[in-house]
Amino acid sequence: MEPEIKKGILFTAFGSSMPRGEAAITAVRAAVAAAYPDVEVRTAYTSRIIMRKLAREQGRVIDEPAIALAKMAYEGFTDVAALSAHIIPGAEYDDLAAVVKAFRMMGEEAPKAGFRRLCLSPPLLSSYEDFERIAGVMADAYKRETERGAVVLVGHGSSHFADAAYCALQMALWRRSPNFFVGALEGSMSFGDLLPRLGKSGAKKLILAPAMLVAGDHAYNDIAGGEPGSWKSMLEAEGYEVAPALTGWGENEAVRDMILDKLRDVWGEAY
Amino acid sequence: MEPEIKKGILFTAFGSSMPRGEAAITAVRAAVAAAYPDVEVRTAYTSRIIMRKLAREQGRVIDEPAIALAKMAYEGFTDVAALSAHIIPGAEYDDLAAVVKAFRMMGEEAPKAGFRRLCLSPPLLSSYEDFERIAGVMADAYKRETERGAVVLVGHGSSHFADAAYCALQMALWRRSPNFFVGALEGSMSFGDLLPRLGKSGAKKLILAPAMLVAGDHAYNDIAGGEPGSWKSMLEAEGYEVAPALTGWGENEAVRDMILDKLRDVWGEAY
Amino acid sequence: MEPEIKKGILFTAFGSSMPRGEAAITAVRAAVAAAYPDVEVRTAYTSRIIMRKLAREQGRVIDEPAIALAKMAYEGFTDVAALSAHIIPGAEYDDLAAVVKAFRMMGEEAPKAGFRRLCLSPPLLSSYEDFERIAGVMADAYKRETERGAVVLVGHGSSHFADAAYCALQMALWRRSPNFFVGALEGSMSFGDLLPRLGKSGAKKLILAPAMLVAGDHAYNDIAGGEPGSWKSMLEAEGYEVAPALTGWGENEAVRDMILDKLRDVWGEAY
Amino acid sequence: MEPEIKKGILFTAFGSSMPRGEAAITAVRAAVAAAYPDVEVRTAYTSRIIMRKLAREQGRVIDEPAIALAKMAYEGFTDVAALSAHIIPGAEYDDLAAVVKAFRMMGEEAPKAGFRRLCLSPPLLSSYEDFERIAGVMADAYKRETERGAVVLVGHGSSHFADAAYCALQMALWRRSPNFFVGALEGSMSFGDLLPRLGKSGAKKLILAPAMLVAGDHAYNDIAGGEPGSWKSMLEAEGYEVAPALTGWGENEAVRDMILDKLRDVWGEAY
Numbered sequence A, B, C, D: 001m002e003p004e005i006k007k008g009i010l011f012t013a014f015g016s017s018m019p020r021g022e023a024a025i026t027a028v029r030a031a032v033a034a035a036y037p038d039v040e041v042r043t044a045y046t047s048r049i050i051m052r053k054l055a056r057e058q059g060r061v062i063d064e065p066a067i068a069l070a071k072m073a074y075e076g077f078t079d080v081a082a083l084s085a086h087i088i089p090g091a092e093y094d095d096l097a098a099v100v101k102a103f104r105m106m107g108e109e110a111p112k113a114g115f116r117r118l119c120l121s122p123p124l125l126s127s128y129e130d131f132e133r134i135a136g137v138m139a140d141a142y143k144r145e146t147e148r149g150a151v152v153l154v155g156h157g158s159s160h161f162a163d164a165a166y167c168a169l170q171m172a173l174w175r176r177s178p179n180f181f182v183g184a185l186e187g188s189m190s191f192g193d194l195l196p197r198l199g200k201s202g203a204k205k206l207i208l209a210p211a212m213l214v215a216g217d218h219a220y221n222d223i224a225g226g227e228p229g230s231w232k233s234m235l236e237a238e239g240y241e242v243a244p245a246l247t248g249w250g251e252n253e254a255v256r257d258m259i260l261d262k263l264r265d266v267w268g269e270a271y
Helices: A019-035 A048-058 A065-074 A091-109 A128-141 A143-148 A161-174 A191-201 A217-223 A231-237 A253-267 B019-035 B048-058 B065-074 B091-109 B128-141 B143-148 B161-174 B191-201 B217-223 B231-237 B253-267 C019-035 C048-058 C065-074 C091-109 C128-141 C143-148 C161-174 C191-201 C217-223 C231-237 C253-267 D019-035 D048-058 D065-074 D091-109 D128-141 D143-148 D161-174 D191-201 D217-223 D231-237 D253-267
Strands: A007-013 A040-045 A079-084 A117-121 A150-155 A180-184 A205-210 A241-244 B007-013 B040-045 B079-084 B117-121 B150-155 B180-184 B205-210 B241-244 C007-013 C040-045 C079-084 C117-121 C150-155 C180-184 C205-210 C241-244 D007-013 D040-045 D079-084 D117-121 D150-155 D180-184 D205-210 D241-244
Touching: A007 A019, A007 A065, A019 A040, A019 A217, A019 A253, A040 A065, A065 A079, A065 A091, A065 B065, A079 A091, A079 A253, A091 A117, A091 B091, A091 C091, A117 A253, A128 A143, A128 A161, A128 A180, A128 A253, A143 A150, A150 A161, A150 A191, A150 A231, A161 A180, A161 D161, A180 A191, A205 A217, A205 A231, A217 A231, A231 A241, B007 B019, B007 B065, B019 B040, B019 B217, B019 B253, B040 B065, B065 B079, B065 B091, B079 B091, B079 B253, B091 B117, B091 D091, B117 B253, B128 B143, B128 B161, B128 B180, B128 B253, B143 B150, B150 B161, B150 B191, B150 B231, B161 B180, B161 C161, B180 B191, B205 B217, B205 B231, B217 B231, B231 B241, C007 C019, C007 C065, C019 C040, C019 C217, C019 C253, C040 C065, C065 C079, C065 C091, C065 D065, C079 C091, C079 C253, C091 C117, C091 D091, C117 C253, C128 C143, C128 C161, C128 C180, C128 C253, C143 C150, C150 C161, C150 C191, C150 C231, C161 C180, C180 C191, C205 C217, C205 C231, C217 C231, C231 C241, D007 D019, D007 D065, D019 D040, D019 D217, D019 D253, D040 D065, D065 D079, D065 D091, D079 D091, D079 D253, D091 D117, D117 D253, D128 D143, D128 D161, D128 D180, D128 D253, D143 D150, D150 D161, D150 D191, D150 D231, D161 D180, D180 D191, D205 D217, D205 D231, D217 D231, D231 D241
Parallel strands: A007 A040, A007 A079, A079 A117, A150 A180, A150 A205, A205 A241, B007 B040, B007 B079, B079 B117, B150 B180, B150 B205, B205 B241, C007 C040, C007 C079, C079 C117, C150 C180, C150 C205, C205 C241, D007 D040, D007 D079, D079 D117, D150 D180, D150 D205, D205 D241
Antiparallel strands: none
16 A cells, blocks of 8 residues: 655755844745745754754754654655755765665665655755856856956865865856955865965955855854954955955855756656 | 763664553663663654554654654764564564664764664564573463463564564473463464364463563453453353453563663673 | 666575585576576575585586676676575575665665666565465475374574574464474474474374475485484484485475565566 | 684776776786785776776776675675775766675675675875875976976866866866866866966966876877877867876876875774
8 A cells, every 4th residue: 555645845954043044044945845835845954053052042943854854754754855955065965965865775674764755956066067057146146246356255165075166166157257266264265275366366346255055154254254363354454345245145046046956856847 | 083972772662552551661661771770761662553642642752763863863872772672573673673774874974963883682582592581481470370271372463474483482382381372463373273272282271461562452452352353252252261461571570681681782781 | 878678587595515406496496597588597605605615626606696796787787686595584585685785775876886676585484475385385295194194394493583484384384284393403493392292293104304495415414314413313213214305395396486476576577 | 703804905996998007007006015015905997898898808807896895705805995096086986985885784784795894995086185185296296397388187077076176176286386277078177168277378388198097098099199189189279389298197106105095094004
């Protein structure tokens, strides 16, 4: 006897503990819900620090992916898509993929503990085409800005191989405009690495924006904060005139379309 | 940096929705807790029907193993033993083993999603030695009864290969006394199969007892209930004088010792 | 681009190093090949001792399952059924199942390293129905013998839970005739355990036959050999008149049909 | 009873069907063998096309990883390191990792089918540090050349996310000299993408070298061949003076040291 089909999407993001940051997450999740109006959309975060902070400070419980998936199996969901709203296939995504794979194995050996179908949509920047597409989105978003000065996009960076994504992003953006510059808080595309690239451009006026899903703690503090260690402060100390543009990529409709297209690729339009 | 060690035991049983049945489960869990006083013992059930009934009727939420393990990982447990309080290595145990294996794989690929160490203790009747030992326990428990008449032990039975356990139990009990008889509600050791065996013994007085962890719904209804279809009624219709002995194996200290020994075998004394 | 479909069966047996034993294996494999004339049938053994002996003494190389499957993947097989010609779901079968499961996982993550489809047929005695059916087969095979005296079937036995299969076989055979007796070289159904059962039957003349796929080393030596420690010698020392019937189950067409039916159950008729 | 320890290394490369290409592979394998003189080193290739060509044209059989590992398990190896001599963590490496993971799972469930210990060393360019280190190696190797003109390194490229490695390589090499340029036969760093970067440098004389383990078919044909479609021909058509430098990275001792260090990281010095 086949169980009744019950479809669900597990929207999975790193998470944010700032309302501004959650706005971007909420916007992406709303786009997903609008695209699949008949499917229940649940939310999981992958950052334990953020989940614990939300629980402690706001009494809000958000599950991590394994708990959320286990609950969905118990509640009878049969067809589930885990959507990764991560930017790069780094450590957070690898962990999510391992959880999904384990639930898939669970479902093969103990059908009631898993799902009939469980797929995972890849992160935003997973292939050559993704870098081309995001570069186009950024070129549209910062058309005027790149004509008048430089635009510096600052990502999270990583000690994982996926840190190379920020290099690929730089190369792809340069195909659009020589005035795009990519840096990252961690990894190879450091502030020290950015400066000489920026210097050669001759630009004096900079737009400083996060290359992140959300404009949250990193954007408001590490990137554009007023403290001496922020990228804004350090760039100003180098003589640049810096205007922060604090919107997360999740607030950009064209980025949301990219995320939705990835979900459609693995889950199909019909769902 | 090694995480701080946090040990936990996930006591896992089929479950029971009757207070009498839960008494046996509680007794086993208490024995586990007493044997490992410094370790937190959590409980999971494997029967969704029972969990849903408890939630609906009593507002009590008991997690199934995957949810319980996912929560323990999130809460920082590092060394976990899943204890199977199942009687035979049948479908319920196979599912539990699949869940444990998936969490082990999860932990290897995404350490934070799993445990440093995760083991699973096998069900009560897992080997030749177990059948010998349980036969000894039953021989002690029903010494007088087998001298005066027959003792019929009724298990759950299964369409799984592990149904053979009830045959092995019959053979092992016969090594102790020819007056032990094994039947099962499902599978090969049916009521129809029991009758000729019982007939040859010449016994007229029978003790009728469950070969189950708990004396719950099955014991009070299917085995010893007053309805025409119960084993008690059917045996009486065949002319036997039937005295029910409605205690679950979990209420027997020697059985609890067997369960604890299995946990020690896989987890070690030191825990 | 879908690869061209290439179907294969991996016939997997414990193995035998005696020509008489291999006859039974050859008969089963031939039946499989005849049932699926368009499918290539390959052979793997699970006993390393036997494979090494064959390689050393006869220069014949038979692969174990992992090597055979890895070669089939390399050679472009897409749809493979591993057929277990084992009698019980014991340690040999568990190992085979683990290998098959690992290749399935391999194929999901690295399609070229695995198969589009890989299934495994369960061992001969896997469920209640199997015990009923084999009992019928044995009742047919030993109709006259059970009318004139006792038939003792001696299996391999195991320290694995699946040793219970020999108890289930005993119970199922007794449903056919009280003159069937089961023993095993290892595990619970030992010679010492058999004697009292046999004694109660009053039989003096015994047929002694293996409950094994092949009549090989165990049958010719441990069971029916002329040495003092063989079951034949020990039974004769107890006063029985013993006639060995040294044919492996694989030489019985009705047993081969059971094996084929299990393959059809998991792989389908169409193949 | 613990089995006797038997250590082995499975040296795994894409493979090459040209003697010149195999020279680089042989050099790396020899370095591995010299570093672990007491350990047997076996070889597997991951390119089926190359393995089939070698078998067909030269009668040489080289196993792919799954066959090689299955044979090692059968032959009693207990501690095995699979060494990936791939450049990037792309599709070839992912497949190898899936095979290794499956053998690890096999070994957990069926110890005799797997290994006591099985590890996998990551590909050459797996982290930020690797890009820095290879950039240093290249800067040393082409010190004079980058002072006199441009050096163009051509990698394989990929439709996999790991194609970003060539972007990261470009960024890392620019930290050493503005005269390094990276291209790839596939993926984002195409010939068309290289030309404008190269044009800005003002260089007229180019060294054209593979960014590959071996200088084989790709190096001699696609990169430096005399045919019109080769990168050499296309660069010459653009007016550049091109001098090929056809050595594989495996022929560079400093690259071999990187590979060995990765093996040591996962397997330890003591082996």
